[in-house]
Amino acid sequence: MAIKVLYIDGEGAFGGSSRSLFEAVKAFPEGAVLPYFLATRGTALDFYKQLAVDIITTRGMPRFDNTRYGYYRGVRWLILLRELFYFPFVIVALVRARLRWKDIDLVHVNEFVYVLPGLIGKWLFHVPLVVHVRALARFGDGSIRTRVLNSMFSRYVDSVVAIDGNVRATIPSDWPVTVINNSFTPGLASSPEKPLVDKLGSLPSGSFKVGFVGNLHRSKGVFEIVDAAKLIKTSGREVDFLMVGGVTMDDVGLKAWVLSKMGFAQNVRADLARRVDQEGLGGFFHFLGPTLNIKYVYDRLDVLLFPSHFDAPGRPVFEAGFSGVPSIVAVKKPMPDTFIPGETGLAVSGRCPAELAKAILYLEANRSEQKRMGSNARRLAEENFDPCKNSKRLLGVYHGIVGGKSSAQILRKRG
Incomplete structure (x- = not known):
């Protein structure tokens, strides 16, 4: 019954x-x-x-x-x-x-x-x-x-x-x-949106592609990603940053001003884009917007970034695992059912762009490690999720x- x-x-x-x-x-x-x-x-x-x-x-x-x-x-x-x-x-x-x-x-x-x-x-x-x-x-x-x-x-x-x-x-x-x-069921849509296909297709085929997936909230560490990209730019390494997701709501007018002044505002898409332009990162940073067929994106990433302020691996970590993608996660004491440092990805300190940049460059320079961790991430995802x-x-x-x-x-x- x-x-x-x-x-x-x-x-x-x-x-x-x-x-x-x-x-x-x-x-x-x-x-x-x-x-x-x-x-x-x-x-x-x-x-x-x-x-x-x-x-x-x-x-x-x-x-x-x-x-x-x-x-x-x-x-x-x-x-x-x-x-x-x-x-x-x-x-x-x-x-x-x-x-x-x-x-x-x-x-x-x-x-x-x-x-x-x-x-x-x-x-x-x-x-x-x-x-x-x-x-x-x-x-x-x-x-x-x-x-x-x-x-x-x-x-x-x-x-x-x-x-x-x-x-x-x-x-x-x-x-x-x-x-x-x-x-995680890998596909909720029968095919990806054409704008997404066009944007991903226009990226350099040989670049190292790291991505963030989720709503664009300050608490998700998105500004730390910009700071890390700035550090990586000076290294001369070819790394593309893909930001996948949007905002949960659009606050405008007096409400938006009050929330911003009190520190409650979370939706920072415009501020993030402005910061990217100010730092001259437009050629490396790509805002792809939200998508239902998220696996299409994961399949084209080399590494997932999850530098959240929450001190925990989030849902995108195991979603990416189904595509054999390792993660760089801001977490102090991860549990092995979701994320294993050194095995399914790398752990970094929260709110630390320098560590995030170092981890990205390590995996970019050590592709065999990136693939090994990705394979481990896939096995963990299939076992637990x-x-x-x-x-x-x-x-x-x-x-x-x-x-x-x-x-x-x-x-x-x-x-």
């Missing part, structure tokens, strides 16, 4: 977390899950509509951000005003979901920052709650907000799923957490809490 699951996703834009959810639900065995979605309006809806029995949208969704990067501090506490603004919208959406769908077997929240909407959904439908933890959390710092969040998870969350060992390491060690890696394997594991979590004891019951018993 199919399990009716309400998926709650507040991101809106089709990015790493929404693509991961899409991949997981798409790979479930036929007839195993009936997916319903409550999601923020945005490009992710185009993909959820391919899977959903039904969808209810909301203008926005309140977050409880206690990630290592986005936790509330200083002027960031003002972001709570946004959360209060969105709260009525998600309440109305959840009530509509209850009235329209009547009964649901469980609620699945796509990232732990949206645990509050998930708890409300759990209460309205009287069903178990699964929470995916995708970002590195601040579960162990002892702050009041962390203690409150821990208490909420211990008492009300029925199952916790972490996407990899790095994320698992940030969650209390005595919690019964299931680690299920994200998945297969959609069918990981979706079956997630389905096992569902069956365990619908028909058995939940993680919350185990934690309450321990307490």
Whole structure:
């Protein structure tokens, strides 16, 4: 009998977390899950509509951000005003979901920052709650907000799923957490867009091609990539930098000015392009925009760059692995389920363009090492990030809490 699951996703834009959810639900065995979605309006809806029995949208969704990067501090506490603004919208959406769908077997929240909407959904439908933890959390710092969040998870969350060992390491060690890696289906589009084909076809065939994939956020280390390119330019080595992706939204006018002044603005496409021109890097830097057929790009890269400020290997690292592409990642203590320094790529310090440039030049000068690491990256990707394997594991979590004891019951018993 199919399990009716309400998926709650507040991101809106089709990015790493929404693509991961899409991949997981798409790979479930036929007839195993009936997916319903409550999601923020945005490009992710185009993909959820391919899977959903039904969808209810909301203008926005309140977050409880206690990630290592986005936790509330200083002027960031003002972001709570946004959360209060969105709260009525998600309440109305959840009530509509209850009235329209009547009964649901469980609620699945796509990232732990949206645990509050998930708890409300759990209460309205009287069903178990699964929470995916995708970002590195601040579960162990002892702050009041962390203690409150821990208490909420211990008492009300029925199952916790972490996407990899790095994320698992940030969650209390005595919690019964299931680690299920994200998945990647190489092609979501039948053929690449012509502008993308033309841009890639115009690049020098013999150059060393390094690429960034993702939304153009300052926190993803995109400006460190520009600084590294500036250092490499002086070396005279032929390296092309491919920036694949776009922005999640276009803030304009007064809103954009306020966000920029307060340090909240993330979408920096124009600033990045301006910096590239100022440094005279236009001949080496190529903005390719977003694409659905991302494997077409990976197949033409020599190395993936992921100098994120988040201190964790992101989704593009294992996506590139399926194409035999190694990565250069800003991470201190990577876990072997996602990235192995010296074997599947090179680890560098965060926010350090000099180390990033050195790593790029090393792989450019040592093509045999680049190919060896790429082969290792492919094996790791195929072993840990297969959609069918990981979706079956997630389905096992569902069956365990619908028909058995939940993680919350185990934690309450321990307490």
